[in-house]
Structure formats: structure tokens, C-alpha cells
Amino acid sequence: MAADRHKSHMTNTRMFLTMLFGAVFRRRGRALMAVVASLVGAATLFCLAAVCIEAPRQINQEMRSYGANLVVSPIQGDNRSAGIEQGMVDHTTHMVTAKAPARYATYRYETVQVNAGARVMAGIHPDQVRQLNRHWSVEGSWPRPGSVMVGRDLADSLGLTTGKRMTIGYPASQVTGTGKGGGQGRDFRVGGIVDTGGPEDRIIYADLADLELLTGAKRGTDVIEYSVNTMTSGLKTIAASINDMTSMGVKARPVTRITAGDSHTIAMLQSLFWLVSVVVLVLTFVGVGTTMASIVSQRRSEIGLRKALGASSRGIAMEFLAESACYGLAGGLIGTALGYGFARLLCLSVFQRPLGFNWWLALGTVLLSVAISMIASIRPVLRASRIDPALVLREE
Amino acid sequence: MTQAKASEFQSGGGMLLDLDHVSKIYGDLHALDDLNLSVPQGQWLAVVGSSGSGKTTLMNILGCMDTPSRGSVRLQGRPLEDLSQSQLADVRKNVIGLVFQKFYLVPHLTALENVMVAQYYHSVVDEDQAMKALDRVGLADRARHLPSQLSGGEQQRVCVARALINEPKLILADEPTGNLDEANERIVLDLFRQLHDQGTSLIVVTHDALVASCAQREIMLNHGVLAGEQWNDEEAKRAYLAAGGRPAFSGAPVDSGDQDIPVGFHDPTKTAKTGGSLPGSAIDGKGGR
Numbered sequence: 026m027a028a029d030r031h032k033s034h035m036t037n038t039r040m041f042l043t044m045l046f047g048a049v050f051r052r053r054g055r056a057l058m059a060v061v062a063s064l065v066g067a068a069t070l071f072c073l074a075a076v077c078i079e080a081p082r083q084i085n086q087e088m089r090s091y092g093a094n095l096v097v098s099p100i101q102g103d104n105r106s107a108g109i110e111q112g113m114v115d116h117t118t119h120m121v122t123a124k125a126p127a128r129y130a131t132y133r134y135e136t137v138q139v140n141a142g143a144r145v146m147a148g149i150h151p152d153q154v155r156q157l158n159r160h161w162s163v164e165g166s167w168p169r170p171g172s173v174m175v176g177r178d179l180a181d182s183l184g185l186t187t188g189k190r191m192t193i194g195y196p197a198s199q200v201t202g203t204g205k206g207g208g209q210g211r212d213f214r215v216g217g218i219v220d221t222g223g224p225e226d227r228i229i230y231a232d233l234a235d236l237e238l239l240t241g242a243k244r245g246t247d248v249i250e251y252s253v254n255t256m257t258s259g260l261k262t263i264a265a266s267i268n269d270m271t272s273m274g275v276k277a278r279p280v281t282r283i284t285a286g287d288s289h290t291i292a293m294l295q296s297l298f299w300l301v302s303v304v305v306l307v308l309t310f311v312g313v314g315t316t317m318a319s320i321v322s323q324r325r326s327e328i329g330l331r332k333a334l335g336a337s338s339r340g341i342a343m344e345f346l347a348e349s350a351c352y353g354l355a356g357g358l359i360g361t362a363l364g365y366g367f368a369r370l371l372c373l374s375v376f377q378r379p380l381g382f383n384w385w386l387a388l389g390t391v392l393l394s395v396a397i398s399m400i401a402s403i404r405p406v407l408r409a410s411r412i413d414p415a416l417v418l419r420e421e
Numbered sequence: 422m423t424q425a426k427a428s429e430f431q432s433g434g435g436m437l438l439d440l441d442h443v444s445k446i447y448g449d450l451h452a453l454d455d456l457n458l459s460v461p462q463g464q465w466l467a468v469v470g471s472s473g474s475g476k477t478t479l480m481n482i483l484g485c486m487d488t489p490s491r492g493s494v495r496l497q498g499r500p501l502e503d504l505s506q507s508q509l510a511d512v513r514k515n516v517i518g519l520v521f522q523k524f525y526l527v528p529h530l531t532a533l534e535n536v537m538v539a540q541y542y543h544s545v546v547d548e549d550q551a552m553k554a555l556d557r558v559g560l561a562d563r564a565r566h567l568p569s570q571l572s573g574g575e576q577q578r579v580c581v582a583r584a585l586i587n588e589p590k591l592i593l594a595d596e597p598t599g600n601l602d603e604a605n606e607r608i609v610l611d612l613f614r615q616l617h618d619q620g621t622s623l624i625v626v627t628h629d630a631l632v633a634s635c636a637q638r639e640i641m642l643n644h645g646v647l648a649g650e651q652w653n654d655e656e657a658k659r660a661y662l663a664a665g666g667r668p669a670f671s672g673a674p675v676d677s678g679d680q681d682i683p684v685g686f687h688d689p690t691k692t693a694k695t696g697g698s699l700p701g702s703a704i705d706g707k708g709g710r
Contacts, residue, residue, distance in 0.1 A: 040537055040546040044530065051529035051567070330525045333486060334583075335514020335542040337507055414513070415486040 063356020066309025071364030108245025353398025574605025
């Protein structure tokens with residue numbers, strides 16, 4: 026008995042789907058109009074949303090290659106002499122990467138003597154710094170053991186060129202450790218000259234191990250630079266979370282010259298997105314609603330007949346809502362595919378990068394398309410459900 | 422028929438349909454005026470009359486698609502005037518099968534699916550049963566065709582299959598042969614005869630004398646008023662009267678001035694078509710009580 030009931034239920038469900046199939050696929054003209062109305066909306070929305078989400082991401086990635094956007098340094102007067110210990114570097118890095126993907130580089134700065142003049146020398150891990158500052162123009166090679174990289178301005182003032190040798194001394198008064206090299210001058214080869222157009226052009230970059238040999242001491246780093254893959258608001262959150270932990274003895278600050286640019290571009294894109302989205306939604310709404318009204322008007326006799334056969338108003342409403350949902354679904358799927366195509370072309374032409382397919386965005390677009398189709402159909406569907414069954418006889 | 426049974430019929434309890442002083446009024450227009458009519462289970466009744474005589478209004482009321490302005494309608498002893506739209510829809514799908522002049526098939530569904538639509542709204546879809554109904558009207562081989570691929574006669578036969586699929590107590594047919602050629606008209610009338618023989622009640626609105634003459638009983642409407650009643654089957658008439666059935670009548674006076682005389686009532690065409698051998702040709706009533 027239960028099996029029979031189940032079988033019957035399935036048969037009625039199949040009949041519902043058959044009627045739906047007939048209405049959608051055997052009445053191609055009107056169905057096509059409704060699908061096109063949904064399709065245009067879905068395509069435009071997906072394209073705009075994809076570009077608005079992807080463009081800031083692409084811009085962000087581009088900007089990340091121009092250096093750090095978050096700088097962490099010791100709190101003045103606290104760890105200045107000892108710097109930030111490796112354990113704290115790891116801890117800070119963990120806090121940053123917990124919020125967003127990030128690359129980082131550490132810098133230990135010392136004042137050294139070159140030709141009796143005081144210069145700043147940075148001890149670095151060359152690979153870290155190179156990854157972080159892809160825009161640095163380096164003539165020659167990055168620092169290696171026994172070989173330094175000199176900033177362009179300093180090289181010019183000292184008459185240094187690639188391949189030359191230079192002696193770098195470390196004043197004995199600054200020696201804090203007991204290493205072998207402390208207080209002695211060391212001979213380095215100029216492996217490369219770096220040109221950034223910024224303050225880096227007055228610094229000598231050496232492998233950290235060389236700096237430790239020169240100073241005869243190991244200590245923590247003075248600055249950690251992060252390139253975090255996030256927007257301004259994300260950076261502020263990360264910086265705040267680090268600054269709140271005063272016990273860490275470090276402070277963090279976003280580098281605003283990059284993030285301000287992000288914000289402006291994103292704000293402009295988002296405003297444009299919302300404006301166009303609202304217009305597109307309204308147009309889709311009107312388009313689908315008008316088409317459904319036309320479908321209902323064309324099928325008045327059929328609706329009257331269904332009611333004469335015993336269909337309830339609710340049943341008629343359900344059938345037409347399901348039909349409009351089908352149009353929304355078909356339009357949403359095709360529109361999303363087309364929208365992705367347009368967005369991909371746009372990204373290729375502007376960013377010279379292909380656009381990845383965002384499944385969540387696609388799902389959202391299709392669902393929105395279905396929802397808009399159904400909402401836009403409510404008025405015509407209500408009108409349909411109120412059609413008088415006597416209509417079929419009156420029109421004889 | 423026993424006395425008790427007769428009194429049950431008299432009270433309307435045994436009648437399939439019982440119209441008591443039914444009127445339908447639109448402004449000043451009395452589309453139906455004070456009509457009294459009883460139809461027992463299994464009777465074949467023809468309603469004749471010219472355009473505007475109130476036939477369609479009567480069909481709408483009998484088919485639970487409209488309600489009277491005055492008077493009451495009882496279907497299977499149940500008054501219809503107090504029912505909601507949803508309850509009327511239930512009555513339509515459970516008790517009544519409808520056949521229309523313009524066929525009215527759902528254009529994007531096949532013949533078989535059109536029959537199953539009636540099952541769908543009634544209770545449970547059963548493709549085998551729907552196929553049997555189509556087979557019964559001689560259209561099993563056209564089951565998968567869309568209405569646009571069927572001739573007018575075939576479409577009307579699909580309508581008949583749809584009307585009978587739920588085994589209704591009453592089939593209401595509005596000009597069922599109005600758009601058919603003679604061959605198809607004969608097929609449809611044969612189907613009606615079969616249904617009638619099986620005990621189904623039929624109420625057929627028609628202009629066609631031949632179609633009307635197939636019925637056991639004919640009533641004629643004119644300007645919303647009963648203009649006459651005629652029995653084509655004396656045996657049925659006797660049984661009806663014995664069961665307590667009363668002749669149809671209108672409380673309103675008949676406007677006999679410039680009325681069109683409907684075919685079937687003293688119409689030479691009808692005599693020619695039927696060979697003048699119709700049983701019972703007297704007009705039994707003319708609107709008077």
C-alpha cells in the first residue's frame with residue numbers, strides 16, 4: 026500500500042515535470058524570451074561581480090610585487106638593542122599568515138664604516154628580500170657570502186661598480202658580542218648594485234651571516250617586512266591584533282602608499298558594480314515579469330481549462346512559478362557561462378592574466394537569477410491563479 | 422419504484438441534479454430566470470436554445486464554474502451555493518467531466534498527457550488507464566501526438582477521453598459536435614451512447630437537432646426562461662415521473678414575442694435529419710407551472 030502510494034506520488038510528480046517540460050520546451054518562442062531576459066541579467070551580473078572581485082585581487086597581487094605593505098619593528102626603547110628574536114619573528118609571522126597569505130623578509134641594520142664614513146648596512150636573507158621586492162632593479166647579483174649589494178646612490182658616491190672590492194669596518198665601540206670579526210674591517214666584493222628609487226639606494230645589503238661575522242655578534246632583527254595578500258581593512262585588523270599584544274614588544278603599521286591606491290580603485294569599482302547591478306536587476310525584473318505576464322495572457326484559456334478540470338488556484342500558481350524558475354535556471358546557467366566568458370576576456374585584455382572560475386559566485390548568480398525570475402512572476406502568476414474557470418465556456 | 426423511493430426523489434435526495442428557482446442576473450439582464458429542473462442519475466438531457474438563451478450560463482452553473490444569483494443547485498443532494506471556490510473545484514474534478522465545443526486541449530501536451538492532466542488534478546496519474554481511455558475513443562495510435570497534429574474530430578475525441586477518464590457521474594458537453602464533420606459527430610455520439618448505457622448522466626448543450634434527439638429528454642431555453650420540455654424516450658419519462666421527478670418549469674413568464682424557435686422543436690431540419698421518427702414529439706411544458 027505504501028509502495029503503491031509512493032509509486033503514485035512519483036507518477037504525479039513525473040506528470041508535474043512533464044507539464045513543466047511541455048510548457049518550457051514545446052513553447053519555445055515565449056520560453057526563449059523569458060530565458061533571454063534572465064540570461065542577460067545573469068551574464069551582466071556575473072561578469073561585473075567576477076571583474077569586481079577579481080580586479081582588486083589582481084591589483085593587489087600586482088602591488089604586492091612592489092614590496093611590503095606591513096612593517097613590524099621593535100617598540101622603541103624596549104628591544105632596540107636586541108632586536109626581534111627569531112622566536113618572535115615566527116610568532117608574528119604566524120599571526121599574520123593566520124589572517125591572510127603573506128611573504129616576509131627580515132632586516133638587521135648596523136652602522137658600518139666605509140672610507141671613514143658611516144653607512145648603513147643591512148643583513149638580510151637575500152631570497153626573502155628578492156621575493157618581496159621584485160621591482161628592485163639589480164645590476165649584478167644579490168648578496169652572497171663575501172659579496173655585497175650596494176645601493177645605487179651610495180655606489181655612485183663611492184665610485185663603486187660591480188666586481189670592485191670594498192672594505193667595510195665596524196666600529197669597536199658598537200661591538201656587543203665576542204665574535205671573531207668584531208671591530209675589524211672586512212673586505213667584500215661588490216656583487217651587485219641595486220636601484221629602487223627609494224632610501225634603499227643608500228644602503229649596503231649583505232648576507233646576514235656576513236654581517237654577523239663583521240659585527241661579531243648575533244642579535245634579533247630590526248624590521249620585519251610583510252607583503253600580505255589582503256586589502257586595507259585586513260591589514261588594519263592584522264596590525265591592530267599585533268599592536269594589542271604589547272607583551273610581544275613589537276609594533277606593526279600598514280604601508281599606506283600602496284593600500285590607499287587599492288582602496289580608491291576598489292571603492293570606485295564597487296560603486297560602479299552596485300550601480301550597474303541595481304540597473305541590471307531592475308531590467309531583468311521588468312523583462313521577466315513582462316514576459317511572464319505575456320505568457321499568462323496567452324494561456325488564459327488553458328489556465329481556465331485546468332481550473333475547469335479541477336486545478337486549485339494554488340496548483341496553478343505552483344505550476345507557473347516552477348515554470349518561471351526553470352526560465353531563471355536556464356537563463357542563469359547560460360548567462361553565467363557567457364558572463365564568465367566576457368569577464369575572462371576582459372581580464373586577459375586588462376591584466377594579461379586569465380580569470381579563474383569562481384564556483385561560489387556562479388552558484389550565487391544562478392540562484393539569484395532563479396529568485397528574480399520567481400519574484401518577477403508573482404504578479405502575473407497571481408493573476409493566472411485568479412482566472413475564472415468559466416472562461417473556457419464564455420469564450421465559446 | 423416504491424413509495425418511499427418516490428418520496429426520496431421528490432425531496433431531491435435521489436436526483437443527481439436539482440435546480441430550484443435558479444436565476445443568474447447580470448445587471449438588468451436575466452441570463453437565467455427562475456429555472457426549476459431535476460436530472461436523475463443516468464439521464465441523458467439535451468439543452469437546446471438559440472444564442473443568448475442562457476445555455477452557457479446554465480452549463481457554467483451545472484459545472485460548478487459559476488454560482489446562481491438566486492435559487493439553489495443541489496448536486497448529489499449537496500447544495501452548491503455554500504461551497505468555496507476550492508470546494509467547487511473539488512466537485513468539478515470528482516463528479517463532472519467536461520467536453521467543450523472548441524476542444525480545449527493543452528496545446529503543448531500530447532493527447533495522452535492531456536488525458537492524464539485530468540487524472541493529475543483528480544487524484545493519481547495512471548498512464549495505462551489513460552491509454553485505455555484513448556483506445557476507447559479510437560486514438561491509441563495517436564496518443565503521442567500534439568493537438569496541433571490531430572484533426573478536429575480527433576481532438577474532440579481526446580476531450581471525451583479526458584472527460585471520462587475519472588469516471589464522472591455527470592458529463593457536461595457544450596456543443597460537443599459543433600465543430601465536427603458528420604463522421605466524427607457520429608463517433609462522438611456513439612461514445613456518448615456507450616457512456617449513457619453504462620449509467621453516466623449526460624447533459625449536452627447543442628444546436629444540432631440530431632444530437633438533441635439522441636438524448637432521452639430535451640429542454641429548450643429562450644432568453645433565460647424554460648420555453649419547453651420534450652421527452653424522446655417515453656420509458657425514461659415514465660420512470661422519471663414514477664420516481665417523483667417533476668417536469669422542468671420556469672417561474673418567469675416566457676417571452677414568446679420575437680423569439681427564435683430553436684431547432685429540435687417543430688424544426689423541419691430535424692425531421693429531415695432524423696427521418697421524422699423521433700419518439701415523443703410533444704412539447705410538454707411551456708414555461709408554466
